[in-house]
Amino acid sequence: MYQCPTCGGGVRFDIASQKLRCDHCQNTYEPESFSTHGAAEEENEFSTTRFLCPQCGAEIIGDDNTAAAFCSFCGASTILESRISKEKRPDHIIPFKITKAQCTDLYTRMLHRSPFAPTALKDPKSIESFRGIYMPYWMYGFDYQGSFHASATKSSRQGNYDITRYYDLSGNMDASFDGILHDASTTFSDDISESVVPYEVNAMRDFHPAYLSGFYADTEDVNPNLYLNDAAELTQTYTSQAITGHPSFQGYHIDPGRKTAPDAVPRPAKYAMLPVWFMAYRKKDRVSYVTINGQTGKSAADSPIDPARYAIGSLLLAIPLFLLLNLLLSLSASVMLILSAIIAFITAIVAIVEHSHMQKKEHGDLDRGLRGYKARKPPVKKSHSALDAFSPTLSFASVAAAIAIVVIDPVSDYWFYAGSLFSIVASFLAFTRIIRNYNILATRKLPQFSRTGGDDRA
Ligand SMILES: [Zn+2]
Ligand SMILES: [Zn+2]
Numbered sequence: 001m002y003q004c005p006t007c008g009g010g011v012r013f014d015i016a017s018q019k020l021r022c023d024h025c026q027n028t029y030e031p032e033s034f035s036t037h038g039a040a041e042e043e044n045e046f047s048t049t050r051f052l053c054p055q056c057g058a059e060i061i062g063d064d065n066t067a068a069a070f071c072s073f074c075g076a077s078t079i080l081e082s083r084i085s086k087e088k089r090p091d092h093i094i095p096f097k098i099t100k101a102q103c104t105d106l107y108t109r110m111l112h113r114s115p116f117a118p119t120a121l122k123d124p125k126s127i128e129s130f131r132g133i134y135m136p137y138w139m140y141g142f143d144y145q146g147s148f149h150a151s152a153t154k155s156s157r158q159g160n161y162d163i164t165r166y167y168d169l170s171g172n173m174d175a176s177f178d179g180i181l182h183d184a185s186t187t188f189s190d191d192i193s194e195s196v197v198p199y200e201v202n203a204m205r206d207f208h209p210a211y212l213s214g215f216y217a218d219t220e221d222v223n224p225n226l227y228l229n230d231a232a233e234l235t236q237t238y239t240s241q242a243i244t245g246h247p248s249f250q251g252y253h254i255d256p257g258r259k260t261a262p263d264a265v266p267r268p269a270k271y272a273m274l275p276v277w278f279m280a281y282r283k284k285d286r287v288s289y290v291t292i293n294g295q296t297g298k299s300a301a302d303s304p305i306d307p308a309r310y311a312i313g314s315l316l317l318a319i320p321l322f323l324l325l326n327l328l329l330s331l332s333a334s335v336m337l338i339l340s341a342i343i344a345f346i347t348a349i350v351a352i353v354e355h356s357h358m359q360k361k362e363h364g365d366l367d368r369g370l371r372g373y374k375a376r377k378p379p380v381k382k383s384h385s386a387l388d389a390f391s392p393t394l395s396f397a398s399v400a401a402a403i404a405i406v407v408i409d410p411v412s413d414y415w416f417y418a419g420s421l422f423s424i425v426a427s428f429l430a431f432t433r434i435i436r437n438y439n440i441l442a443t444r445k446l447p448q449f450s451r452t453g454g455d456d457r458a
Helices: 065-069 100-112 124-128 190-196 224-244 307-329 333-362 368-374 386-408 414-441
Strands: 011-014 019-022 045-052 059-062 081-088 131-158 161-183 253-260 270-283 286-293 299-301
Touching (some): 045 065, 065 081, 100 124, 100 286, 124 270, 131 224, 161 190, 333 386
Antiparallel strands (some): 011 019, 131 161, 131 253
16 A cells, blocks of 8 residues: 555545545645555566455455455455465556446436336445446557558449449558457456446556555456457458548449458557446345446446336236236237237247347356356356246247137137137246346356466466
8 A cells, every 4th residue: 555755644546636645634646656666566567465255266456455345246245365466567547537426326326217126236235335446458559551452443324335444543551540448357247348338548547556546456367369350350440441431532342352451560469457336236146246437437237127026016017908908808809819929929039039148148158258268167057947948839839829720710719719818828927937037137147266366477
């Protein structure tokens, strides 16, 4: 922890003034005014404390001992183990701009929009557990220099003739790109890092460990080469658009197969720390995360549905449904059958799509860093109830039955009513399955990290 040059008290980064403020004498200092060149410090390392959660294995760094009280990733309130560590020094940092008060305010407003959210999410204790965490990112840059060539045509019509003229277009290109960001940590899954971007990269500063005082940070554990091709492709698309969109080339049809452009020359990937406010809410063996961009305030949350609140909501919804049912009963038997079969078909499709998405998420497929770099998570077979497995079959059987009844067109209306009832029951089962799976989708499995630790990665 840095000490106040005036009184020796502890200083921490103050978001409002964007400076380090002393807890005792309230003096403020530029972060850069603190020396980092202690005896053991090197240019590309800095000293801090690394905390390890004994339950899930998540690690977080910071100089504040309150970090030891609970884990931000699995929500466990056990004492975290701590040790002094040397960390790879990031190149850049975007300091926090959203204060904790602004963060909790944004969060409370977000909750107002989620009537079915569990009440525990509104608990001041949960809200208090928001932590300012710097997320590690790789930042890519590319240079394009040299000449490009393209074959192009221009067509026109004169009288009875179509005239096509052929051209060789060429020019010089001098383009550079910087600030293309990709999440550098497997602790934060890609859906979290993608939900809070973009950041305003021009607010980025050179890293100084003093910016971290009063905050926490996660550290990189993804090889920077993992996203290099993605980043290069993105800039190639931009340069290609810039060429074809250039005013001098208007009216030409450029043959996409016959085009050469200078190769992208990658700059060394830079290591950057970007701010998020982060909170974990745990219920039994599921956890949900709330993430707020610490610079722009863009918010994202896993929003589970509280079954009790949902039941009350459904009761209120049942009244218009009851009226609708009355309306349905006044319809002819065949129209009623067709309508209920359509509903059964739609709910079955929604349930199947949702279920496949859930399987992907549960298997960690949504984090490229995890898939591409470590591939250490074996696919877990999700156990689901017999009813769950049976539900789509039942829905499609009810649709098939409905089609058969319409085709055969029996004399007695009871066939139509029985078919409708079959479809309605199947829709109801599919619908309860949708809600249950939604809750699995809106929460996460308790994390299990097996990171190698800081010292041997430096
Ligand atoms: Zn002081
Ligand atoms: Zn944990």
